[in-house]
Amino acid sequence: MTEPAAVPALSGTQGAILAAYAELIEELGSDDVSYRVIARRAGIAERTVFRNYPTRVDLLLATAAWIEATLFAREESHSIFDIPLAIRDAMQRYDARPELAHVVAETAMRGVSGAAPSPGRAQLERLLDAEVPSLDAAQRRAVIAALSHLDSVGTWVTFHREFGMDRRDIADAAGWAAEAVLDSIRDRVTPA
Amino acid sequence: MEEPVDTATAILASAAVLLRERSFDDISYRALADEVGISERTIYRQYPTRAHLLAALSNWLEQTCFPLAPFVTVSDFCAAVHERFRAFDASPAYAYVGARASAISPTLDTEQAYITRAIEAMLDVSAPTLNRRDRRRVSASLRYFSSAMFWARLRTGFDLDADEICDAFDRAVGTVLARLPHTTWAEPIAGRPGVTWAEP
CATH class of the missing domain: 1.10.10.60 (Homeodomain-like)
Known part of the structure; x- marks a missing residue:
């Protein structure tokens, strides 16, 4: 497991709890893991887990955020036209940790009480506004929404489950779709 | 019900x-x-387990609350998806259950969703000469943009209503279909969404 350095708000104990829970999800699935087992794996008292994460939903959302920030962390893209590459890389990482991929995908689909479903939105907007500022509001929104949707673990889950695709095929199809979205703005970059 | x-x-x-x-x-x-x-x-x-309940509940809600209109052509497909997104907007709590259920680790022998098979059948008829890899890329993209996940992401992450989500969907479908040569289609696609926008 990677050190949870990318989530600075966490205490060492919290990082240990989330890493332990993520490990156990991979071994047992997210439904069957008790606080007692998590505490034992993290080497702390059960009441410490409760004090940090009073409910299972709290624990699950924190774990999903931790997984995104550490195990599924990605290199920052410097151009909107690099996003398809980042998407291909991300799909490979999801494919290596299928159980965790499902957990992250599901927590983002809970509405306002769940995890933020488009954590990369601000970054995509920044890149698009810098490179292709001439889009009207609806075009801009559509490009950001489509790329944000493709650059998520939901893509891996859907392509895997609905089409039985393997790692290469998923990375290929997701990258291809992102290139399709970019086709409409490819030659509209503001000259430097 | x-x-x-x-x-x-x-x-x-x-x-x-x-x-x-x-x-x-x-x-x-x-x-x-x-x-x-x-x-x-x-x-x-x-x-x-709760995952079993979630999966079963989602299937049942889909059948009773969100029936998908049958489609053969791309424009009928888009119309059916619009209708669905509007139904999701009218019953968001049920739609989120669908989005969640489609994201969890499968509990049983989950079979392909009806909409996936319908999209594949549509492409078989509309684009019979399209090679296998591009066919999968297109069907996977169309499937993913027509999903409850797309609706849920745009509603929660972008605060969009059904009309705006339908617009974003049409544009996404337009960009995907615009990647294929015109000769792909057995019949010209009338009112292919997004294409006029894709050509500035």
């Missing part, structure tokens, strides 16, 4: 009633048992 005929369905119907006032996570097996008037044990027998 119709009168439930068996215990498994009665449980789902009661869960749907409870979903109107609380989230799926706040529906305990205890409360569900009280609502149906059966023992908690009976619910565990039908749905051993």
Whole structure:
């Protein structure tokens, strides 16, 4: 497991709890893991887990955020036209940790009480506004929404489950779709 | 909704009633048992884990609340998806259950969703000469942009309403289809969405 350095708000104990829970999800699935087992794996008292994460939903959302920030962390893209590459890389990482991929995908689909479903939105907007500022509001929104949707673990889950695709095929199809979205703005970059 | 005929369905119907006032996570097996008037044990027998319950509930809600209009052409496909997104907007609690269920690790032998098979059949007829890899890329993209996940992401992450989500969907479909040569299509696609926009 990677050190949870990318989530600075966490205490060492919290990082240990989330890493332990993520490990156990991979071994047992997210439904069957008790606080007692998590505490034992993290080497702390059960009441410490409760004090940090009073409910299972709290624990699950924190774990999903931790997984995104550490195990599924990605290199920052410097151009909107690099996003398809980042998407291909991300799909490979999801494919290596299928159980965790499902957990992250599901927590983002809970509405306002769940995890933020488009954590990369601000970054995509920044890149698009810098490179292709001439889009009207609806075009801009559509490009950001489509790329944000493709650059998520939901893509891996859907392509895997609905089409039985393997790692290469998923990375290929997701990258291809992102290139399709970019086709409409490819030659509209503001000259430097 | 119709009168439930068996215990498994009665449980789902009661869960749907409870979903109107609380989230799926706040529906305990205890409360569900009280609502149906059966023992908690009976619910565990039908749905051993909450993931089983979520998957079954999503399937049932899909059939009863979000039926998909049949489609053969791309424009009918888009119309059917618009109708669905509007139905999601009218019953968001149910739609989120669908989005969640499609993201969890499959509990049973999950088969392909109806919409996936329908999209593949549409491409078989409309683009019979398209090579296999591009066919999969296109069907996977169309499937993913027409999903409850797309609706949920745009509603929660972008605060969009059904009309705006339909617009974003049309544009996404337009960009995907615009990647294929015009000769791909057995018949020209009338009013292919997004294409006029794709050509500045």
